[in-house]
Amino acid sequence: MKKLSMEERIQRMEDVHQIQNLMGKYSYFHTADMQEETVGLWAKHTPDTWEDGPSFGYYEGYEGLRRCYVGAHQWRGEESRIGGMHLHTLTTPVIEVAADGKTAKGVWISPGHETGGPPGQKPQAFWAWLKYGADFIKEEGEWKFWHMRVFGIFFTPYDKGWVEFNIAEAEPLPEQFKPDKQTEYWTNYKPTAKTVLAPVPPEPYDTWDGKGCAGIKEKIDNK
Structure with missing residues (x-):
């Protein structure tokens, strides 16, 4: 591992702070269903951007990310937001910025809850705990999401334990x-x-090695 100068160490601390803020904005925008703003947090001019999660699947490229957030998250329209509430908090971060300052990797545990359902029906409340694994890249001097994978922990109605409920x-x-x-x-x-x-x-x-936090050693199938 490269030994960093004092100036480089201070810059890495600033980088970690900016990445924390980026992830925080992602959470706030998601809660408010601000999907256009969410897409804006992603790298636009860097190849190989992607997002993968259990709710919608794997989307690749900037236009794929737009299809995921602005499309899949909002396809039911404004009516579906009535009575809806999605909150995914952020805890236990582990963030490492590359010694060259060009990329970073991070993980978070996210306790949360979701409320929603088909338009016109009574909303349902769920506990929704998950984990984020993300890779970041500095694009035009600003940290952006590069890859993200969402890992479910449990999803269950608020009045049931996770042992009782199958998704x-x-x-x-x-x-x-x-x-x-x-x-x-x-x-x-x-x-x-x-x-x-x-x-x-x-x-x-030291530098990007292709082994990001959005990746994983082996396929997992608890479905």
């Missing part, structure tokens, strides 16, 4: 908002499966 199949998305492919990482709690370390917290590194 139902999600409502199919309209064709124009479907993912590039389905996720291969199902990590939600299951009584018959082991809990695994996913994502893996990052270690200090």
